[in-house]
Amino acid sequence: MTAAGVRGEAEADRVFAALANATRRAVLRLLRDGGPQPVQALAAHFDMARPSLSEHLKVLRDAGLVSEQRSGRQRIYRLEAAPLAEVQDWLHPYERFWRDRLKGLGELLDRMPDDDAT
Amino acid sequence: MTAAGVRGEAEADRVFAALANATRRAVLRLLRDGGPQPVQALAAHFDMARPSLSEHLKVLRDAGLVSEQRSGRQRIYRLEAAPLAEVQDWLHPYERFWRDRLKGLGELLDRMPDDDAT
DNA sequence: AGAATAGGTAGGCGATTCCCTACGCGTCAA
DNA sequence: TTGACGCGTAGGGAATCGCCTACCTATTCT
Numbered sequence: 001m002t003a004a005g006v007r008g009e010a011e012a013d014r015v016f017a018a019l020a021n022a023t024r025r026a027v028l029r030l031l032r033d034g035g036p037q038p039v040q041a042l043a044a045h046f047d048m049a050r051p052s053l054s055e056h057l058k059v060l061r062d063a064g065l066v067s068e069q070r071s072g073r074q075r076i077y078r079l080e081a082a083p084l085a086e087v088q089d090w091l092h093p094y095e096r097f098w099r100d101r102l103k104g105l106g107e108l109l110d111r112m113p114d115d116d117a118t
Numbered sequence: 119m120t121a122a123g124v125r126g127e128a129e130a131d132r133v134f135a136a137l138a139n140a141t142r143r144a145v146l147r148l149l150r151d152g153g154p155q156p157v158q159a160l161a162a163h164f165d166m167a168r169p170s171l172s173e174h175l176k177v178l179r180d181a182g183l184v185s186e187q188r189s190g191r192q193r194i195y196r197l198e199a200a201p202l203a204e205v206q207d208w209l210h211p212y213e214r215f216w217r218d219r220l221k222g223l224g225e226l227l228d229r230m231p232d233d234d235a236t
Numbered sequence: 237a238g239a240a241t242a243g244g245t246a247g248g249c250g251a252t253t254c255c256c257t258a259c260g261c262g263t264c265a266a
Numbered sequence: 267t268t269g270a271c272g273c274g275t276a277g278g279g280a281a282t283c284g285c286c287t288a289c290c291t292a293t294t295c296t
Contacts, residue, residue: 009140020134021254022127032212039273052255054274059253073263073272081215088213091206094150097199139284157243170285172244177283191242191293 011064012090015083018063023048024056028065031079038074129182130208133201136181141166142174146183149197156192 018024023046030042043053057077060066064083068075136142141164148160161171175195178184182201186193 009143012143013138013140016134016138017253020131020138022131023254025127025130028212032215040271048254049256050272051257051274055254058274075273079212079215081212084209084212085216088206088209091202091209094146094197094199094202095206097150097197098203135283141284158241161243166284167286168243169245169287173284176244193243 011083012086014063015065015087018059018065019087021056021059023053024060027053027056027060027077028079031066031077036069036076036078038071038076040074042077129201130204132181133183133205136177136183137205139174139177141171142178145171145174145178145195146197149184149195154187154194154196156189156194158192160195 026045027042030045031037034041039050039054039057042057043050046053057066057068061068065080066077067080068077070076137146144163145160148163149155152159157168157171157175160175161168164171175184175186179186183198184195185198186195188194
């Protein structure tokens with residue numbers, strides 16, 4: 001969030017854009033399942049040149065989705081899930097659109113207003 | 119999903135990329151809160167030229183986030199939340215990273231493996 | 237039929253994305 | 267201290283994005 005729990009549009013843009021790439025989602029998954037790791041360990045899973053992965057890591061850093069901790073000549077990357085929690089918050093007001101549909105209510109709910117952020 | 123509940127990377131790319139734009143998120147919100155609407159009603163909320171909004175609607179359509187129903191010379195757009203439900207599914211395996219942290223467990227969980235899709 | 241309305245498509249333009257190869261910088265080993 | 271290692275940055279190139287102004291089609295109103 002930017003100020004008081006309010007997520008700026010620019011930050012949401014960065015987070016969603018960071019997630020809009022299979023390599024970056026795979027990195028997040030590796031950090032989630034394998035814990036904090038140096039760049040080499042991550043790079044071993046991909047075909048691309050290592051500097052390209054470095055750029056993906058920068059995108060993830062700028063989105064706040066990972067953090068780095070220097071240890072000798074390595075950079076240990078760690079998953080930072082806070083932005084994902086905000087994505088979940090963003091999703092909340094949409095939930096009724098698939099939960100209610102499953103209950104067979106169909107299009108009945110398409111006419112009742114509501115309100116929240118973004 | 120592509121085949122059996124499995125979301126393809128390409129589809130995830132399209133959905134996240136569609137969400138990575140403030141105008142498109144605003145459109146989804148308008149459809150969520152205001153129900154199905156023709157393009158004019160949506161366009162009234164934005165400064166950009168109408169053809170630009172048309173292109174945004176195409177991106178949302180290609181991501182499966184909206185559908186259109188023709189009514190006379192109008193196109194009524196409707197929110198389709200299924201891809202958002204898949205985003206929520208994608209988020210699930212990450213939840214413990216912010217839920218546990220709130221409980222003060224901190225970095226203790228960064229070393230236990232796991233597994234799922236994408 | 238002719239004009240107006242709703243909305244998509246074509247094509248152009250600057251900015252950004254994603255990949256690459258080269259290179260620079262700090263750290264550890266000989 | 268010299269070399270190898272770990273990683274980031276620079277810069278270039280093809281593709282895509284997001285916006286615009288024309289323009290075209292389909293429908294509805296006179």
